[in-house]
Every structure is written in C-alpha cells, then in structure tokens.
Amino acid sequence: MDSRGRPREGMPRRTFLAAALAGVTTVVLASCTPEPSPTGSPSPSPSPSPTFTPRPGPDGLPRLTAMRRSRWGADPYALGAFSYDDVGSTEQLRVALSRPVRDRVWFAGEACSTDAPGTMQGAIASGEAAAAAVAVRAGDDERVVVVGAGLAGLTAANALVRRGLRVVVVEARDRAGGRVDSVDDDDFGGSAQLGALLVGEDADAVAELLDEASVDTLLIDVPATALATDRDWVPIDPAGVEAIAEAHDWALTQPQDVSIATALVGSGAAAALSSTPDAHGVRATDWLAHAISSGVEVATGAPTSRVSAVSIDRDRLRRTLRVVQGRLGDVIDALTAEVDIAVSSTVTHIAYSDDRVSLRLGTGESITADRVIVTAPLGVLKTSTIRFEPRLPLTHQRAISLLGMGVLDTVWLRFEEAFWRTDAPSGDASASMPDADAPAATPDVLTVVGTSPTVAAWIDIGRPTGEPVIVGVIAAAQATRLESLDDDEFQDEVLAALAPFATATD
Ligand SMILES: Cc1cc2nc3c(=O)[nH]c(=O)nc-3n(C[C@H](O)[C@H](O)[C@H](O)COP(=O)(O)OP(=O)(O)OC[C@H]3O[C@@H](n4cnc5c(N)ncnc54)[C@H](O)[C@@H]3O)c2cc1C
Structure with a gap:
C-alpha cells in the first residue's frame, strides 16, 4: 500500500x-x-x-x-x-x-x-x-x-x-x-x-x-524584506523577534510558565516598542505583529495567548529551510x-x-x-x-x-501568470552585480507588515521552474476560520490576501 x-x-x-x-x-x-x-x-x-x-x-x-x-x-x-x-x-x-x-x-x-x-x-x-x-x-x-x-x-x-x-x-x-x-x-x-x-538544515533523518x-529540495532564503501597506518592500526589522526573545528571557525568571502574550506584557518588551510610524507607515509594534503572525503562529499553529513563553524556540522563528521540489x-x-x-x-x-x-x-x-x-x-x-x-x-x-x-493549513494556487514575481533572480549571493535599473527580486517567502494577514506567508514554490505556482501558509485562528469556509469563500479570501503583491511589483 x-x-x-x-x-x-x-x-x-x-x-x-x-x-x-x-x-x-x-x-x-x-x-x-x-x-x-x-x-x-x-x-x-x-x-x-x-x-x-x-x-x-x-x-x-x-x-x-x-x-x-x-x-x-x-x-x-x-x-x-x-x-x-x-x-x-x-x-x-x-x-x-x-x-x-x-x-x-x-x-x-x-x-x-x-x-x-x-x-x-x-x-x-x-x-x-x-x-x-x-x-x-x-x-x-x-x-x-x-x-x-x-x-x-x-x-x-x-x-x-x-x-x-x-x-x-x-x-x-x-x-x-x-x-x-x-x-x-x-x-x-x-x-x-x-x-x-x-526541511530544516539539521533534519538528517529526513534528508536521508x-x-x-x-x-530534491531547494534552499529558500530567509526573507529580508516584507511588503508594507504603502506597497513598498521594506527591510524586516528584527525588533519583533527581539521582543519575543526578551519576553522568553523574562519568562525564564518567573516562578511558573506564562504565555508569550503575557510575557510580552510582563517583561515590558511590547511596551518598549515604538508606535511611531516610519516613512512607510510601519511601526516597531507592527514588526512584533509580523514576528508573531509569520513566526510564532507558523511554527506552532497556535495564538501567543496559548504558547509557552519558556518553551518558545527563538531559533525556529528565523531559520534556514529547504523546500521539497517534487x-x-x-x-x-x-x-x-x-x-x-x-x-x-x-x-x-x-x-x-x-x-x-x-x-x-x-x-x-x-x-x-x-x-x-x-x-x-x-x-x-x-x-x-x-x-x-x-x-x-x-x-x-x-x-x-x-x-x-496547533492548526496550520496550506493552499496551492496556480495562475495564468506569476504576477507576484519580478523577473530578477531570487537572492543568489553568488550572482554578479545587479543591474541598477532592474526591479529588485521579490523574496522566496512573501509576507506583509502593518496589517493582520489572512495568509501568514506565501512561498514562491514555482520560481525555480518559472511555473506560476505559489503556496500560502495559513496559521492558528486564521486557519481554523478559513477551514469553515467553502471553496468559493475560501478562494475569495486567499485571492484578496495575495492581491497586494501584484501592485507591489507593478
Ligand atoms: C500543514 C502542515 C505543514 C507541515 N509542515 C512541515 C514541514 O514543513 N516540515 C516538517 O518537518 N514537518 C511539517 N509538518 C509536520 C509533519 O508533517 C508531522 O510532524 C509528521 O508528518 C507527523 O508524522 P507522524 O507519523 O507523527 O503522524 P502522522 O503523519 O499524522 O501519522 C499518524 C497516522 O495515524 C493515523 N491514525 C489516526 N487515528 C487513527 C486510528 N484511530 N486508527 C488508525 N490510524 C489512525 C493517521 O491517519 C496517520 O496516518 C507539517 C504538518 C502539517 C499538517
């Protein structure tokens, strides 16, 4: 069988x-x-x-x-x-x-x-x-x-x-x-x-x-940029992941375990983040929300009000992965x-x-x-x-x-064309000097900052072959909510979530 x-x-x-x-x-x-x-x-x-x-x-x-x-x-x-x-x-x-x-x-x-x-x-x-x-x-x-x-x-x-x-x-x-x-x-x-x-880099048994x-598998770059609400790609600020790390360190000093949400408040890590928008309208607090939606919730399938602050593995939030190509x-x-x-x-x-x-x-x-x-x-x-x-x-x-x-879902989508992708090659460090006029390559993993995303992250799985195929990862409460939708309603939601990436590459 x-x-x-x-x-x-x-x-x-x-x-x-x-x-x-x-x-x-x-x-x-x-x-x-x-x-x-x-x-x-x-x-x-x-x-x-x-x-x-x-x-x-x-x-x-x-x-x-x-x-x-x-x-x-x-x-x-x-x-x-x-x-x-x-x-x-x-x-x-x-x-x-x-x-x-x-x-x-x-x-x-x-x-x-x-x-x-x-x-x-x-x-x-x-x-x-x-x-x-x-x-x-x-x-x-x-x-x-x-x-x-x-x-x-x-x-x-x-x-x-x-x-x-x-x-x-x-x-x-x-x-x-x-x-x-x-x-x-x-x-x-x-x-x-x-x-x-x-597949994680240290997953030897899987690799075997x-x-x-x-x-085959292919290395995917840890994303360096996210899409802001002004439709510009902006560098990912580590402030969000650092706040979670600070909350984790604080939780370790407490008499009993607490949730990440509680530790973010108790440690003062969330309050210390600036709520002043930068030139793209992004606040430090938005980077915390980004680290939660594309990091904690994808890694656990659960909301921060449930996940143990002591156990959270900060290395898992930003690690190099390989994606299965087959x-x-x-x-x-x-x-x-x-x-x-x-x-x-x-x-x-x-x-x-x-x-x-x-x-x-x-x-x-x-x-x-x-x-x-x-x-x-x-x-x-x-x-x-x-x-x-x-x-x-x-x-x-x-x-x-x-x-x-936890709950995590994937959605595979194929379009007539890959409207979210620029023609530039993905972040290949060994590539020759980029043409200054060429559009910047969109990352292998696409995320948004400044809004609460329905789809936590998109993996541009068709990029190596040029196929117009992308995979959405839906986590925690959003996954549970979307599971209750029929295919038509679901389609409407995921297309709306992917649409901003089209305007971004215009
Ligand atoms: C959407 C999603 C994305 C994921 N992404 C990754 C990833 O990128 N990398 C990674 O390493 N891991 C990932 N995982 C996790 C990974 O798939 C699992 O950890 C792993 O496959 C679990 O294997 P298992 O044998 O423990 O359980 P399972 O694969 O669930 O096997 C248990 C089996 O028991 C059967 N079963 C259940 N109840 C009964 C019953 N009463 N009688 C008989 N049989 C029963 C089930 O049908 C199932 O076949 C992901 C999981 C999901 C759902």
Missing part, C-alpha cells in the same frame, strides 16, 4: 486487510458494516476537493487556474497540524508520553519527540526510538501492531521488520503518509504537498529518506515497500494486559498481538476515538491533555 492508497498487488481493500492481518494476528470478522467515522458522522475528506471552480479575483489579477487546500484542523485523523508547547508544558511531558505502558503499549509520533517536535524529523526519530525499545523487550517471532502509517509508524514498522518481528500497520485513512500528503495534480508539476513541505527516494509521497512509498499495511481501518479500542494487547477496529474486526506502537496524532489522542482499557496511566493522560495541538 503506498501513499496514493494503491495496494501493491492491486488487491481490493478487504482482501488486502485480511491478507495483511492473517500472518500476524487472530482476526474476528465480526461484521462487514461500514466503518463509522470517529465522530459518528461521515468523515470530512482529509484531502481537498478536486472540484475547483475559478472565480473572478480582485481587479487586474491574472486568472486562477487551479487550487488545492488542506483542512488539517477538521481532519478526523489528525485534528490539527502538529503539537506545540502550551503554557505549562515541559519537555518531560513528551518523555512521559513515550514511556511504555506495562511494556505492551508504546507511543511514537512527532509529539513524542523532544529534539524536533512538530516535524518530520521528530516523527522519524520517535519511530526509531519506539522500535528500538520494543525490540529490547520483544521475544523472537513476536507480533507487533503499529497504529498509523505516517512517518513515525512506517519508520517503526520497518525497523521491527528488519529485526525479524511480525508486524502489521493499521491505518485509518485509505492511504499511507498521514500528515505527509502528496496529492497528485499535473497543475502543480505532478503533485501538491498539502502537509509537510519544508529524501536522498534514498531521489526527492513528490514527498515518494519517501512514503519507499517506506511502505517492505511492510504490511491495512488501510481504511480505524482503531477504536486498545485493551492491554501484562501479557498481550487486543485492538478493535471500526469495522468490528479484532486483532491480538504481543505489543502495540500507537502513532495516532496528539489531536486524535485528545479525543475518545481510541479507547484504552484499562485507562492510560495518569502521566500519559496528563501529557496528552497539557501538550497543545
């Missing part, structure tokens, strides 16, 4: 499920009734509607010809984009979540990572760690069920298969990959990545998988080659004792195994989609409850 949801041998789902489980488990085919969604209502499609109808955009804008959007907050098998440190969260919560329960139930996934939470790197590392821990406990020929075929689950499953254990991955969606979601679409050069898209699957799903396909995956199979119940585990699926089928690794996202663990019997230890319950799950 690959990331497109295709069984490798072309088997239909039921046959494939039975075949996948047969070698590993005791299966009770209790019923073949349709599988209920976790909420009891029909599942919202985790992937975007392909029924895109272009609408007239703001005056003068070239025609939009294709759109793909995500809705991770409403996706029943994610219920958010990634975990973040809510006020009061500590690294110890993630450690607690990773601890085995009676040596039968393990957890893995990005929320279990202390080094790289909320990322692909963290998911892979946690999958490796869980598999290594299970392998130490497991006897020869043991049977292990992995819940979830995202990066963490597939990494764990491959590691256990290599160690000779019998493994089956049980996945609720009809495809592998989880929050790595490559939707095939020729309008976007073959596929649009609706989940993870960027990309290399093995021959998926189909990230190829990485997932490579990881599915050697493992059995039962797709369209939602785990609803996990009973465990000192000796074994028993899982029930939404279809009514049951599976018994020696151990289970649960990689369902934190957003799902926060609900009663999967019921544990007995209940999880308080340390696990506390971690699941206190860690936050």
